[in-house]
Amino acid sequence: MFSRNRNARAVRRRLTTAAVLTAGLALAATMSTTGAANAAPAPASAPSGSTIPLGHGYMGVGYVQDSKDFTPDAKHLQFDAKGLASPNVTYPAGIDVSHYQGSINWSSVKAAGIQFAYIKATEGTTYTDPNFSANYLNAYNAKVIRGAYHFAHPDLSSGAAQATYFAAHGGAWSADNLTLPGMLDLEGGCYGKTAAAMQSWILDFYNTYKAKTSRDVVIYTSASWWNTCTGGWSGMSAKSPLWVAHWTTAASPTIPSGFPFWTFWQYTDAGAVSGVSGAVDRDRFSGSSARLLALANNTP
Numbered sequence: 001m002f003s004r005n006r007n008a009r010a011v012r013r014r015l016t017t018a019a020v021l022t023a024g025l026a027l028a029a030t031m032s033t034t035g036a037a038n039a040a041p042a043p044a045s046a047p048s049g050s051t052i053p054l055g056h057g058y059m060g061v062g063y064v065q066d067s068k069d070f071t072p073d074a075k076h077l078q079f080d081a082k083g084l085a086s087p088n089v090t091y092p093a094g095i096d097v098s099h100y101q102g103s104i105n106w107s108s109v110k111a112a113g114i115q116f117a118y119i120k121a122t123e124g125t126t127y128t129d130p131n132f133s134a135n136y137l138n139a140y141n142a143k144v145i146r147g148a149y150h151f152a153h154p155d156l157s158s159g160a161a162q163a164t165y166f167a168a169h170g171g172a173w174s175a176d177n178l179t180l181p182g183m184l185d186l187e188g189g190c191y192g193k194t195a196a197a198m199q200s201w202i203l204d205f206y207n208t209y210k211a212k213t214s215r216d217v218v219i220y221t222s223a224s225w226w227n228t229c230t231g232g233w234s235g236m237s238a239k240s241p242l243w244v245a246h247w248t249t250a251a252s253p254t255i256p257s258g259f260p261f262w263t264f265w266q267y268t269d270a271g272a273v274s275g276v277s278g279a280v281d282r283d284r285f286s287g288s289s290a291r292l293l294a295l296a297n298n299t300p
Contacts, residue, residue, distance in 0.1 A: 052188040055127050057151030058098040058120055060269050060281060062188025063222055063245050070224040092116060092292045094283040096266065099131040101276055106142035108275030114144060116285060116292060118183055121148035121170030124156045128169050136170060140178050145296050147180030155191035159204030167212040175297045181215035183243060187225050195231035206239060215298060216240050223256045232257030262286055
């Protein structure tokens with residue numbers, strides 16, 4: 001989440017990101033005068049444990065390291081990509097946020113053309129993002145179609161336990177034209193699990209979340225993480241819409257094995273949107289505004 005203007009909030013977020021990754025992987029990085037990170041040499045073997053301390057997760061925090069430790073994404077991976085060749089501009093535009101963005105003016109976000117947002121709600125079974133309630137309510141009042149997301153910690157508790165906590169602390173759903181199904185954020189190492197164990201954990205989360213909300217959970221991940229930590233599993237392709245992370249100037253993302261297409265694409269971590277101070281993730285939905293609304297309301 002690197003700011004073009006290097007304002008105080010973006011700098012704090014950059015330092016937080018570096019501290020999180022250092023704590024998990026002893027990552028060392030230096031910054032060039034353009035603000036791009038110089039990649040540290042990849043370790044001899046991919047780490048299996050968690051790289052993200054509880055409470056520090058957000059969409060993309062583990063993406064850079066996963067892309068170094070695991071098989072890299074193709075199509076010109078570019079950390080801190082500015083999205084110069086952004087996705088089809090006819091696709092609905094979105095952002096994803098957490099407390100790292102600070103106070104957000106959602107009316108300005110809506111006026112800037114943002115149609116949807118995903119907002120961090122929970123981690124594990126004990127943590128709720130301190131800005132979630134304000135963001136979720138204010139986005140709703142501004143008529144931004146929004147959904148909540150859960151940052152997964154498969155090493156701490158079962159998928160069922162975390163889905164239960166998520167559904168009870170922001171991840172619930174209602175057909176009100178403004179609420180998207182919840183999203184499961186998967187990144188940041190394999191958490192000490194084999195591919196088979198990770199598949200079971202994800203399915204446990206999915207089944208519990210669907211039983212509690214009636215909706216299929218959206219899965220956010222990168223090709224690097226999914227192909228390594230699940231073995232390129234195809235078991236969720238008919239169940240969960242895919243939100244692919246691939247920060248790139250390419251016209252389309254690399255899709256994880258096991259998924260035929262993407263539904264959402266996080267294409268840069270360095271976007272600028274009125275109403276948000278500093279850099280923010282930019283996203284696209286892969287269909288029309290009518291299809292976005294249909295996904296929100298679970299209609300054909």
